[in-house]
Amino acid sequence: MELLQLEYFRTVARLEHMTEAAGVLHVTQSSLSKTIRLLEEDLGVSLFDRNSRKLRLNEFGRSFLQRVERALFELEEGKREIVDLTSADYGTLSLAVNTAYMLPDILHRFREILPHVQFHVQQLRTHEMEIWVKKGEVDFCLSAPPIQGSELVCDIVFQEQIYVIVPSTHRFANRDRVRLSELKEERFVSLKKGYGIRDLMDSYCEKVGFIPNNAYEGDEPASLGSLVQAGLGISFIPKTALYVVGHPGNIVPLKIEEPVCNREIGLSRHRSRYLSSAAKEFRQVVIEYFQRIAQNNNM
Numbered sequence: 001m002e003l004l005q006l007e008y009f010r011t012v013a014r015l016e017h018m019t020e021a022a023g024v025l026h027v028t029q030s031s032l033s034k035t036i037r038l039l040e041e042d043l044g045v046s047l048f049d050r051n052s053r054k055l056r057l058n059e060f061g062r063s064f065l066q067r068v069e070r071a072l073f074e075l076e077e078g079k080r081e082i083v084d085l086t087s088a089d090y091g092t093l094s095l096a097v098n099t100a101y102m103l104p105d106i107l108h109r110f111r112e113i114l115p116h117v118q119f120h121v122q123q124l125r126t127h128e129m130e131i132w133v134k135k136g137e138v139d140f141c142l143s144a145p146p147i148q149g150s151e152l153v154c155d156i157v158f159q160e161q162i163y164v165i166v167p168s169t170h171r172f173a174n175r176d177r178v179r180l181s182e183l184k185e186e187r188f189v190s191l192k193k194g195y196g197i198r199d200l201m202d203s204y205c206e207k208v209g210f211i212p213n214n215a216y217e218g219d220e221p222a223s224l225g226s227l228v229q230a231g232l233g234i235s236f237i238p239k240t241a242l243y244v245v246g247h248p249g250n251i252v253p254l255k256i257e258e259p260v261c262n263r264e265i266g267l268s269r270h271r272s273r274y275l276s277s278a279a280k281e282f283r284q285v286v287i288e289y290f291q292r293i294a295q296n297n298n299m
Contacts, residue, residue, distance in 0.1 A: 001039065001042055001043075003075075004035070005035055005036075005038065005039040005042075006039075006068050006071065006072060007025075007072065008021070008025060008027075008032055008035045008036060008039075009036060009039055009047065009064075009065075009068060010065065010068050010069065010072060011024055011025055012032070012036060012048075012055065013047075013057055013061060013065045013068075016048075016054075016055045016056060016057065017055060018032060018033060018036075018055060036048075043060075043064070045060045046058065046060065046061075047060055047061035047064060048061055069135070073135075073136050073272070076136075077136075077272070077273060077274045078274075080274050080276060081274045081276075083276075091117055091118070091276060091278055092117070092118045092119065092120060093117060093118075093119050093120070093139050093140070093276075093278055093279060093282055094119075094120045094121075094137070094138045094139045094140075095119060095120070095121045095122070095138060095139065095140050095141075095142065096121075096122050096123075096124050096128075096129045096132050096133065096138045096140070096141045096142075096143070097121060097122070097123055097124075097141070097142045097143065098123060098124060098125065098126060098129065098142075098143050098144065098195060098196050099142055099143065099144055099196075099265060100121075100123050100221070101221065101222070101241055102142075102240065102289075103121065103142070105289065106285060106286055106289050107119065109285050109288075109289060110281065110282055110285045113281055113285070114278055114281055117278045122138075125192075125194035125195055126143065126145065126147070126194055126195065126196050126199065127194055128194075129141045129143055129147055130147050130149075133147055133152060133268055133269065133270060134149060134151060134152065134270065135270075136270040136272065136273045139269060139273065139276075139279050139282075140267055140268065140269050140279070140282065140283070140286075141266075141267070141268040141269070142265070142266075142267055142286065143196060143265070143266060143268065144196040144197065144200075144238070144263045144264060144265045144266070145196050145199075145200060145263065145264060145266070146264055146265065146266020146267075146268060147266060147268040148266070148268065151270060151271050151272070152268050152269065152270060152271055153268065153269055153270075153271050154266045154267070154268040155266060155267045155268075155283070155286075155287065156264050156265070156266050157265055157266065157267050157286055157287055157290040158264070158265040158290040158293065158294065159262055159263070159264050159265075160238050160239045160240055160262065160263060160265075160297075161238075161239050161255065161256070161260060161261065161262055162197070162200070162201065162204075162236055162237070162238055162239070162256060162261040162262065162263055163236070163237055163238075163239055163242065163253045163254060163255060163256060164178065164183065164234055164235065164236055164237070164253075164254050164256055165225065165228050165234060165235050165237050165242075165251050165252065165253050165254070166228065166234045166251070166252050166254060167228055167229055167230075167231050167234075167250065167251065167252070168250055168251065168252055169231065170234065170252065172252075172254060173252045175254060176254060176255060177254055177255040177256070177257055178254045178255075178256060178257070179256075179257055179258040180204060180205065180208050180256050180257075180258060180259060180261065181208045181209065181210070181258065183205075183210075183212075183234070184208075184209070184210040185213075186212075186213070186233065186234050187213050187214070187215040187232070187233040187234070188212045188213065188214050188215065188216075188233045188234055188235060188236070189214070189215060189216040189218075189224050189227040189228060189232050189233040189234070189235045190212065190214045190216065190217050190218075190224075190235065190236070191217065191218060191219065191221060191224075192217045192218065192219060193217075195221075196263070197236060197237075197238065197263065200261075200263055201236045201261065204259065204261050207259070208258075208259070214233070215232050215233040216232055216233060221241070224237070225237075225251060228251055229250045229251060236261075237253070238263060239297070240293060265290065267283060267286050267287075
């Protein structure tokens with residue numbers, strides 16, 4: 001059994017499609033098929049159910065994949081540790097986020113300390129982040145809600161209140177707060193399901209007896225403020241994001257009460273993933289960043 005066979009099997013098992021897997025691996029389909037066939041001969045069982053051109057992992061394949069994932073994970077972690085020991089001030093950190101508007105300040109502070117470390121950042125939905133961090137394929141998830149689980153380590157780095165923003169022409173614009181139930185008949189501009197604040201506020205609204213009527217559902221948080229200004233609807237927004245949304249004269253933020261709506265931000269990582277010197281420094285920068293925000297909010 002060879003390492004290359006295991007890497008090829010993992011890719012085919014994840015995609016369950018030989019042609020797509022060959023493209024990802026940059027090998028010919030015939031070469032990939034031969035490699036998988038030799039692996040199955042070595043194991044003495046078929047790992048896939050084959051129906052015409054379709055592949056499906058069978059019971060043997062699913063069991064074997066768990067072991068392969070674990071073995072390749074440990075090998076990759078060993079490589080990361082060696083790289084860290086030989087070049088601690090360099091390397092790459094992989095991040096998954098759904099609170100991207102905070103990231104520039106965090107990265108700026110981190111680069112003052114370790115300017116040569118590179119980043120690979122992806123903005124993902126909550127369930128996508130959970131899959132990636134639990135597989136150990138990212139160093140950290142910075143997310144709201146926090147990604148948690150027995151195989152993860154999660155630092156709750158911040159808690160903040162959710163506001164609602166309305167255009168200056170709105171009937172509530174002369175107020176500074178509103179009960180959540182008063183928004184029952186409003187139209188909203190929102191992120192799509194799967195984003196943290198969308199799912200959180202759907203839950204809060206359901207508890208007071210309504211489902212938000214969304215005039216817009218998108219993937220880009222930065223667009224929501226402009227859509228509120230345009231009068232398309234109102235929107236829920238974290239307190240820290242108020243500083244990056246529109247102009248005070250065009251948008252009015254309102255505190256929500258009955259109930260007060262809060263969210264937590266967490267920094268999560270796989271418990272078994274090697275924590276490099278750069279990763280440790282990044283974690284400390286994130287914690288200190290949110291500590292400063294909390295102190296400023298309390299002043």
